[in-house]
Amino acid sequence: MSLKRKIAAALLATTATMSLASCGGKDKDTIVIGATNTEKPQWDVFKQEAQKAGLKIEVKNFQDYNIPNRALTDGQVDVNNFQHMMFLAQYNVETGSNLVPIGATEIYPLGLYAKDAKSVEEVAKAGEVAIPNDATNQGRAINVLVQAGLVKLKGGQRLTPTPADVDPGASKVKVTPVDAAATATAYLDGKPAIINNDFLINAKIDPKSAIAKDDPKAPQAQPYINGFVTKPEHQNDDKYKKLVEVWHHPEVQKAIDESTGGSAVHVTMDGPQLTDVLHKTEDSFRKENNK
Template sequence: MSTKKIIAALLSTALLGGLSACSGSDSKDAEGEKIRIGSTDSSKKAWQVFQDKAKEAGLPLEVVDFSDYSTPNQALDQGQLDVNQFQHLKFLASYNSSANATLTPIGSTEIVPLALFWKDHDSLDGIEGQEVVIPNDPTNQGRAINVLVQAKLLELRTPGLVTPTPADVDTDKSKVKITPVDAAQTTAAYGEGKPAIINNSFLDRAQIDPKSAVFADDPSSTEAEPYINVFVTRAEDKDNERYKKLVEIWHDQAVQDAVAEDSRGTSVPVDRPAEDLQKILDRLEADLKK
C-alpha cells in the first residue's frame, strides 16, 4: 500500500472513531452525565413533569422503568442505577435486611394513605360493633390494622407494633371486629355495606371515589412513617448534591400538582429530612431482625 493510501486510511479510521465517540455522547449533555433513576411508573404525568424540571435545572435524567418491585433495588445496589424512586421505607427495610444491603433514603416524596370506606356513610358514627373487612396480604394487613388503631377502633395487646397481625388485637378493648380477606374482595364487601379498608389500586376498578373515605391514616403519625415513599441511593452517595437536588425538584409545585392529578387527590406530600428517614429505616430494620 502506498504512503498516501496509508495516511488516508489512518485519517478515515480517526474520523470514524470521532463519529463513534460523538454518537455515544447521548449519555451526557453540557451540564454533565445523565442521572440514571429507576421507577415503576414513569408513564405517569408526575414523572414527565419531573424530568422536564430536572432538565431545566441542569440535571438530565435517564429514567429506567421496571415492571416489578424487586429489580430496582438490585439494579441500584449493583451500580446500574444512581437513584431509584418507587418504594416506601418499609419495602426498603425488607430489601436491606434480606440482601444485607445499605441502600439509603435521601429524601421523601409522599404517602398514599390507606383508607377506610363505608358505603352511604361520611363519618365513623355508628361503626362500633361492626365487622370491618381488611386486606390479608402482608403488605397491607398490618397497615390496615394500624389505620383502625389510629381511628381508635382497635387496641393492640402491645402498642406500637409496626406490622401487627389479627392475633395482636385486643378484642375485649376494641370497638370493631376485623375480618381479613383477599385484597380484591374488599370492594365486594364494601358493596354489601360492610366497612372496608381498600387500597388505591382497587378503588379505581370498583369506581369508588377515594375522597369518600370515612378515615385514612395520618401521614404525620408514627404508624404511617413506614409508608413514606422515598428517593434512595447507595450509602456512599447519600451526600451527592445532584441527587439531593432531585428531591427538591420533586417538591416543585408543578410536579406536586401532577402527583395530585395522578393520585386523584389522595396522595399527601411529605418533606422529611434524610436524617429522620434514616432513623425510621433503622428502626424498621431492627424490628425485622428481632
C-alpha cells in the same frame, strides 16, 4: 413468597438487563433513576422540571418491583424512586444491603371506607371492618384502625400486626380479613372496609371519601412513606438532593394529584429524618421476624 426468594427469582432477569445497560455506558454527569410505572404523567413533568433545574437525568423503567434496588446496589442506576421505607427495610435486612433515602416524596394512604357511615363513630356501631388479608396490607390496615381508635393491640404497637394481635375486649370493631380485591366488594355490599388505591380506582370509589387513613406523622404510618433512595456515599450529594426538590415542584405535585385522584399525601422529610424512619423499621422487622 418471601422478598428474598423474589429477589433470587428476579436475579437472572436482572443480570440480563444489567448486561444490556452496561454496553451503552452513560454520561458521568447524567443521573440515572430507576423507577416503575414511568408512564404516569408526573414523570414527564418531572423530566421537564429537572432539565430546567440544570439536572441531566435518565429514567429507566422496571416492570418487576424487585429489580430497581438490585440495579442500584449493582451500580446500574444512581437513584431509584418507587418504594416506601417498609419495602426498603425488608430489602436491606433480607439481602444485607444498606441503601438509604435521600428524601421523602409522598405516602399513598390506606383508607377506611363505608357506604353507610360518615364517621369513625358510625363505623364503630357497624361492629366489623373488612381488611385485606395479604401480609403487608393486613398489618398496615390494622394500624390504620389503631390510629382511628377503633382497634387496640394486646402487646402494644407492632410494625405488622395480625388479627391475633387485636384485643377484642378493648377494640370497638372486629377485623375480618378477606382477599384484597374483595374489600371493595364488601364496601359495595355495605360493610366498612380498608381498601387500597388500586381497588378504589377499579370500584370507582372516591379516595376523598375515606373516613380515616394513614397519618404520615403517626409512627405506625411512617414506614409507608415513599422516597428517593441511593447508596450511603451519595445521600448528601447536592445534585441528588435536588432531585427531591424538583419532585416537590408545584407542577410535578399537580401531576401526581391528577394521576392519583388527589389521594397522595405529599411528605417533606429530608434524608437523615427518613433514614431514622428506615432504621427503626429495619430494627422492628428484625425483631418481629427474628432476623
